Amino acid sequence: MINNETILALSPHTDDAELACGATLSKFIEAGKDVYMLVFSAPSKKLSEECTQSFRILNKHEPDNLTILDYERRLFPEHRQEILQTLYDLNKTLKPNLILTPCTRDHHQDHQTVTQEALRIFKTTTILGYELPWNIWEFMENGYSKIERSHLNTKLDSLEQYESQKHRHYFSPEYIKSLALIRGGQIGVKYAEAFEVIRVIL
Ligand SMILES: [Zn+2]
Numbered sequence: 513m514i515n516n517e518t519i520l521a522l523s524p525h526t527d528d529a530e531l532a533c534g535a536t537l538s539k540f541i542e543a544g545k546d547v548y549m550l551v552f553s554a555p556s557k558k559l560s561e562e563c564t565q566s567f568r569i570l571n572k573h574e575p576d577n578l579t580i581l582d583y584e585r586r587l588f589p590e591h592r593q594e595i596l597q598t599l600y601d602l603n604k605t606l607k608p609n610l611i612l613t614p615c616t617r618d619h620h621q622d623h624q625t626v627t628q629e630a631l632r633i634f635k636t637t638t639i640l641g642y643e644l645p646w647n648i649w650e651f652m653e654n655g656y657s658k659i660e661r662s663h664l665n666t667k668l669d670s671l672e673q674y675e676s677q678k679h680r681h682y683f684s685p686e687y688i689k690s691l692a693l694i695r696g697g698q699i700g701v702k703y704a705e706a707f708e709v710i711r712v713i714l
Pocket residue numbers: 524525528620623
């Protein structure tokens with residue numbers, strides 16, 4: 513059993529974490545775990561509001577466990593040291609024992625920066641890399657989270673809040689459900705979300 517009581521999802525931009533692992537976060541929250549989300553960039557006030565609404569649906573009990581920072585999109589590599597410091601400070605106060613972050617083969621420079629700095633800070637923590645298929649050139653899915661239909665529904669409800677992003681193909685419920693079915697099929701259950709196991713501490 514992985515002792516993951518305090519979970520921190522790192523989301524380079526609004527919506528990344530919900531899209532990749534919203535159902536798993538919903539499952540953890542239902543199980544009474546402390547789930548936090550740190551968003552590094554919200555390009556507009558609208559997106560910031562949508563993200564707040566989305567997290568409220570995921571984490572009904574602790575809607576304040578969301579922090580939205582204002583790093584400029586696509587320029588994260590230039591702010592590497594500040595991002596490192598942000599994570600360092602958060603690690604001291606929060607002491608998370610499970611980190612969810614973009615997988616190591618994600619090619620977006622902002623996603624890469626967040627994951628690389630997370631690896632430097634959370635050296636003694638279990639880290640799972642999440643999947644955003646449209647951003648990845650190779651995904652090592654060697655970790656799975658079984659999810660129920662109810663968790664998938666909560667994920668879809670939370671993503672519904674992103675009015676401004678609905679036109680994107682990966683926001684369609686069909687796309688999200690299909691990926692959950694594929695990942696579930698790989699481990700003999702109906703639905704799942706997949707992860708790259710970057711580090712596991714038992
Ligand atoms: Zn992103």
